[in-house]
Amino acid sequence: MENLINTRRLVDTFTDLININSPSFQEGLMGDYIEARLKLSGFRVVRRQYDGSFNLIAHGKGTIKNSLPLMLSAHMDTIEPTEGIRYEVKNNIIRTIGNTVLGADDKSAVAQILEAVTALKETDVPHGGIEIVFTSAEEKGLHGAKHLDFKKIKSRHAIVLDSAGKVGKIVVAAPTHITYEMHIIGKPAHAGIEPEKGVSAIKVAAEIITKAPDGRINRETTANIGIINGGGATNVVSKQVAIRGEIRSHDPVMLKRVKNTIFSAAKSIARMRKAKVFIEEQTEYQAFRINEAEPFLRFMDEVLKECCIRPEHTLTGGGSDANILNQHGIVALNLSNGMQKVHSHEEYIHLDDLYKGSLVVLQAIRKMTGFPDRPQR
Ligand SMILES: [Zn+2]
Numbered sequence: 001m002e003n004l005i006n007t008r009r010l011v012d013t014f015t016d017l018i019n020i021n022s023p024s025f026q027e028g029l030m031g032d033y034i035e036a037r038l039k040l041s042g043f044r045v046v047r048r049q050y051d052g053s054f055n056l057i058a059h060g061k062g063t064i065k066n067s068l069p070l071m072l073s074a075h076m077d078t079i080e081p082t083e084g085i086r087y088e089v090k091n092n093i094i095r096t097i098g099n100t101v102l103g104a105d106d107k108s109a110v111a112q113i114l115e116a117v118t119a120l121k122e123t124d125v126p127h128g129g130i131e132i133v134f135t136s137a138e139e140k141g142l143h144g145a146k147h148l149d150f151k152k153i154k155s156r157h158a159i160v161l162d163s164a165g166k167v168g169k170i171v172v173a174a175p176t177h178i179t180y181e182m183h184i185i186g187k188p189a190h191a192g193i194e195p196e197k198g199v200s201a202i203k204v205a206a207e208i209i210t211k212a213p214d215g216r217i218n219r220e221t222t223a224n225i226g227i228i229n230g231g232g233a234t235n236v237v238s239k240q241v242a243i244r245g246e247i248r249s250h251d252p253v254m255l256k257r258v259k260n261t262i263f264s265a266a267k268s269i270a271r272m273r274k275a276k277v278f279i280e281e282q283t284e285y286q287a288f289r290i291n292e293a294e295p296f297l298r299f300m301d302e303v304l305k306e307c308c309i310r311p312e313h314t315l316t317g318g319g320s321d322a323n324i325l326n327q328h329g330i331v332a333l334n335l336s337n338g339m340q341k342v343h344s345h346e347e348y349i350h351l352d353d354l355y356k357g358s359l360v361v362l363q364a365i366r367k368m369t370g371f372p373d374r375p376q377r
Contacts, residue, residue: 004119005358007351013037014094014111014354018087018103024077024137025053030110031076034134037114041121043132050147053077053136057152060117060130067128070368071155071330072116072361073321074109074162075138079343095348104349105342109161110134112337112354116361125362128369131155135321138162142285145324157296157371158332159364160322167356169336170300173315174323175220175248176255176287182266184208184230185276188239198237201230204275205241211265212245213258221249222317223258248317250287285319288326296331299371303364309356335360 022030034056035045043058056076062069079101086098096102113132120127131153135144163171184205189198205228214223223245230241247262249255263279270277290297292313304311316334325332338353 004123004125004362005115005355006119007355009118010111010115010354010358011089011094011351013114014108015087015089017107017111018085021082021085022077022103022107023080023082024140024143027053027076027136031056031134034076034110034114038117038132041117043117043130048147048149050144052143055136055144055148056132056134058132060127060132062129063124063126064128064369067369068157068371069129069131069155070365071131071133071153071158071332072113073133073135073158073160073325073332074113075106075135075144075321076110077136077139078103078105078107079139089351092351093348094351094354096345099345101343101345102347102349104339104347105164106138106162106339108339108349108354109337109357112161112358112361115358116365119362120365125366126369127365129154130365138321142319142321142324145321148324150328153330156330157368158322158325158330159300159361160320160325160332160334161337161357161361162320162322163316163334163336164339164342165336167336167338167353167360168304168309169312169314170297171316171320171322171334172292172297172313173250173289174287174319174334175250175317176252177246177248177284177319178255178259178281179244179246179284180259180263180279180281182208182243182245183278184241184243184266184270185278186237186239186241187274189237191235191237195237199273199275200237201241201275202238204270204273205230205243207269207273208266208277209243211269212262217258218254220251221247221254221258223247223262250289250315252287285323286327288323290326290331290333294331296371297333299367300333300335300364303360303367306367307356307359307363309360
């Protein structure tokens with residue numbers, strides 16, 4: 001396979017993107033840059049607004065008839081802090097050197113996709129049509145993906161580049177993720193004069209937190225209480241506490257069991273202590289599991305091997321836009337693209353991985369013309 005990826009240009013694109021600040025819901029300038037680049041590569045680009053931000057959807061017309069289109073996806077936003085970002089390129093590694101993240105999650109993926117389609121255009125490699133979806137506010141709860149108008153998307157197969165680690169990993173399963181908020185209402189009383197008349201919401205909360213299963217519950221299930229707010233004054237038996245937590249599992253039965261354990265413990269403790277508890281829950285996204293026999297998974301294995309990369313199928317405990325795409329009937333594989341130590345002040349990417357990630361995208365586009373499977377809608 002001849003080398004079509006221009007590493008120098010790829011690095012330039014990535015560092016251009018690093019210099020554009022794009023925290024969640026503030027992807028405007030990033031969108032402008034991407035749009036201009038995609039138009040240069042012959043793509044039709046539309047910006048689909050939703051309440052809060054927008055998604056960029058780009059279509060590249062195929063040059064081969066009767067071939068299935070391929071969807072490529074990454075998110076435009078980054079976790080914070082990013083203000084005043086400083087980075088260095090040293091020993092073939094691009095890393096953050098300030099008190100900020102690098103934003104390789106997911107700007108390195110955006111750069112890899114842009115380079116792949118630029119190389120494609122330059123060399124007139126035949127392809128069967130490309131749809132690119134750049135989402136927004138992924139980091140704040142997959143907002144862009146959740147607002148996608150799936151009727152406008154033709155592809156049934158997608159590559160999402162949003163998984164950390166060396167290039168080669170394919171995420172074949174991700175959990176369902178629910179969040180909940182528990183409001184515990186006690187009874188306020190003066191803590192010095194008549195504390196016996198009060199019911200401390202803080203003590204009730206403490207009991208509930210101690211009882212609630214958390215951490216790694218089994219290989220497929222985790223739970224966490226991440227936020228607690230409450231009380232008002234040291235001289236008042238606390239009236240109210242709010243607890244916010246989450247549960248994730250690859251197994252819906254297990255998820256339900258853990259949830260019921262936590263919620264019923266809360267209710268019975270509150271009843272026993274003469275407090276009240278109100279619970280609200282929300283499903284953030286649904287689990288998916290790609291079957292090992294899935295033709296698109298085997299296709300991706302081949303693509304990686306053709307790039308001299310050993311494919312590895314993994315489970316993740318995190319969610320990504322791939323959850324939402326799979327929920328909508330698109331076979332979406334989330335690939336690791338080389339970014340490392342994401343969401344930290346030590347975030348970096350090796351230039352070799354930056355290159356490989358782009359190469360994999362390009363090779364997938366080329367190989368898609370021969371993808372035999374014709375899925376029904
Ligand atoms: Zn990400």
